[in-house]
Amino acid sequence: MQTLLTHIKQLLQVRDTPIHKVSGAEMANLPLLENAYLLLENDVIMDYGKMENAPSLEGMNVVDCSGKIVLPSFCDSHTHIVYAGNRSGEFVDRINGLSYEEIANRGGGILNSAKKLNETSEEEIYEQSKKRLEEVISQGTGAVEIKSGYGLTVEGELKMLRVIKRLKENYPVAIKATFLGAHAFPMEYKENHQAYIDLIISEMLPAIAKENLADYIDAFLETGYFSVEETIQIMEAGKKYGLTPKIHVNQFTAIGGIKACVDHGALSVDHLELVTEDDIEALKNSDCIPVALPSCSYFISIPYTPARQLLNAGLPLALASDFNPGTTPSGNMHFVVATACIKMKMTPEEAINAATINGAYAMDLSDTHGSITRGKKANFILTKPLHSYYEIPYCFATNLIESVWLEGKKFGTQI
Ligand SMILES: N=CN[C@@H](CCC(=O)O)C(=O)O
Ligand SMILES: [Zn+2]
Numbered sequence: 001m002q003t004l005l006t007h008i009k010q011l012l013q014v015r016d017t018p019i020h021k022v023s024g025a026e027m028a029n030l031p032l033l034e035n036a037y038l039l040l041e042n043d044v045i046m047d048y049g050k051m052e053n054a055p056s057l058e059g060m061n062v063v064d065c066s067g068k069i070v071l072p073s074f075c076d077s078h079t080h081i082v083y084a085g086n087r088s089g090e091f092v093d094r095i096n097g098l099s100y101e102e103i104a105n106r107g108g109g110i111l112n113s114a115k116k117l118n119e120t121s122e123e124e125i126y127e128q129s130k131k132r133l134e135e136v137i138s139q140g141t142g143a144v145e146i147k148s149g150y151g152l153t154v155e156g157e158l159k160m161l162r163v164i165k166r167l168k169e170n171y172p173v174a175i176k177a178t179f180l181g182a183h184a185f186p187m188e189y190k191e192n193h194q195a196y197i198d199l200i201i202s203e204m205l206p207a208i209a210k211e212n213l214a215d216y217i218d219a220f221l222e223t224g225y226f227s228v229e230e231t232i233q234i235m236e237a238g239k240k241y242g243l244t245p246k247i248h249v250n251q252f253t254a255i256g257g258i259k260a261c262v263d264h265g266a267l268s269v270d271h272l273e274l275v276t277e278d279d280i281e282a283l284k285n286s287d288c289i290p291v292a293l294p295s296c297s298y299f300i301s302i303p304y305t306p307a308r309q310l311l312n313a314g315l316p317l318a319l320a321s322d323f324n325p326g327t328t329p330s331g332n333m334h335f336v337v338a339t340a341c342i343k344m345k346m347t348p349e350e351a352i353n354a355a356t357i358n359g360a361y362a363m364d365l366s367d368t369h370g371s372i373t374r375g376k377k378a379n380f381i382l383t384k385p386l387h388s389y390y391e392i393p394y395c396f397a398t399n400l401i402e403s404v405w406l407e408g409k410k411f412g413t414q415i
Contacts, residue, residue, distance in 0.1 A: 003040040003408065004060040005070065005382070007051060010389055011036035012071040013356050014048065015371040021289060021361035022353050024314035030349035032389070038070060040378040043407035048372060067385035068402060069392075071352065073142020074333035074381075075359030075370050078246075078270050078291055080147050080180075080324035081136070082129040082163050083113055084120035087325045100300050100327065101224070101252070110150065110184040110220075113325050117150040117160065126163045132323065133167055136331035137411055140401055142173055142379035143360060143369045144331075145246070145320075147218055149180030154203050157181050161213035172406040174377070176363045178246055179208055182219035182226050182234045197230055201237040209241040215364075216267070217243040221257040228260045235264040246362070250274045252302070262286045268318065268362040271296070272310075273303045280313045289362050290315060292354070293322035294339040300327050307344040318358035319351060338396035348393050378408040 011033045022029070037054040039047040047055075090103050090112070103109050117125065136144065146164045151157035161177055168175040181200040189196035208214050217238025221231040235245040244267045249257040251271040259282035261269045270291040272279070283290060292305035310317050319340050323331030333355055340351040360370030368377050383392070384402045392400060404411045 002060050005038040005063045005065050007064055007066040008036045008070045009067050010034055010069045012389055013371045015373045018373050020366040021316045021358050023316035024311055027350040027353045030352055040408045043378055045374055045376050045378050069383040069386050069389055071381050072356045072371055073379040074140050074355050075143040076141045076321050076333055077145045077318055077359045077362035078320035078322050079144055079331055081132045082146055082160050083150050083325045084116040084125050109326055113150040114152045118156045122159045126166055129163055139332045140381045140404055141333055142406055143365050145176040145178055145363050147178040147180040149183035152186045157204050174365055176215045178216040178218045179214040180218040197233055205237055205241055214243055216246045218246050221247055221249040222251055223253040228257050232260055258282050262288045272305045275306055283315050289318050291318045291320050291362055293320055295330055295336055296322045296328040298339055304344045307346050316358055317354050318362045319354040338393040341393035348390050380405050
């Protein structure tokens with residue numbers, strides 16, 4: 001079955017020649033077609049072009065898009081969507097003056113979520129998590145990475161990764177799974193870090209590999225969490241099972257972690273609210289992409305990733321949501337794009353590139369996702385009538401989405 005979208009006011013992120021990512025000054029370029037058509041066949045993009053060259057409407061499922069914009073679905077390369085319960089109590093504690101660090105030191109934070117997760121059945125976690133996945137899909141996400149990291153036990157981590165696997169089987173979005181056993185040290189290992197790292201390496205990783213549950217390995221490389229040396233052990237162990245590192249780093253302190261991640265083959269380094277000149281040097285001429293998480297900065301009032309500094313150095317940048325119960329209880333990528341423009345001074349073109357093609361790169365998905373390119377998945381957002389794509393970040397709190405399309409079908413018609 002072919003579907004033809006006609007009279008599209010602006011068709012964004014049109015890339016005739018497939019690219020994997022855009023970097024530095026290239027990010028200011030967002031190729032588009034005005035008054036365009038888009039032709040879908042089954043689950044892929046067949047063709048596109050100017051309306052005057054549109055194919056005959058005969059026998060087609062035709063969708064008139066007059067006044068509306070089409071852009072590729074958001075590619076959210078960093079989330080923790082699978083969790084149990086929430087941490088709204090800690091949110092109020094922070095309003096009343098406690099910091100994220102103080103809450104964590106009292107056994108709150110990640111350990112609070114780990115306790116809840118280990119007390120909750122796999123079925124119940126699936127039910128809670130699928131609601132969040134459906135929510136982000138309705139907000140325009142068409143490819144998403146989901147981390148474990150709230151188990152911190154062999155069974156808990158496996159439980160989370162099995163839930164991610166089920167989500168992958170049941171939803172028409174691309175999902176990549178990341179093993180984040182090195183998210184925090186459980187209380188009983190506070191004085192014996194090596195014993196927990198040994199548990200990750202000798203028990204968790206083999207069990208995960210046996211069920212083929214993960215694509216990537218992650219660690220929270222941060223003062224008070226995993227040191228540079230500890231993270232190197234985790235990255236090297238993961239690589240032995242074919243898991244490429246994607247690492248949380250430089251959220252609160254810069255301790256030389258970025259260079260270690262680049263040296264050990266990380267696909268992405270995520271957070272980077274703090275960035276040093278040495279970090280930038282380490283990233284230059286590497287294949288590792290920085291990922292900024294502006295909703296996290298917003299929610300816990302920490303600095304925003306210095307996007308201009310990274311782009312001026314010629315580096316690529318991806319934007320992701322960080323959806324999690326502690327620092328970012330939202331996976332709304334429209335808000336992420338808007339906040340990147342408003343607070344990080346990214347232009348609309350840069351922010352849309354960062355949330356589409358560069359997000360796809362940060363999940364090894366740019367061959368199939370992240371742009372309007374012939375042969376790629378027909379995953380895209382159809383907006384309500386707009387004057388220009390500038391209104392996407394400008395209308396930062398308005399729902400601009402008329403419909404989301406996944407694998408060639410309007411979402412809601414597949415499941
Ligand atoms: N910083 C580490 N991990 C998450 C937060 C985890 C939590 O507080 O539950 C993040 O990316 O912000
Ligand atoms: Zn995170």
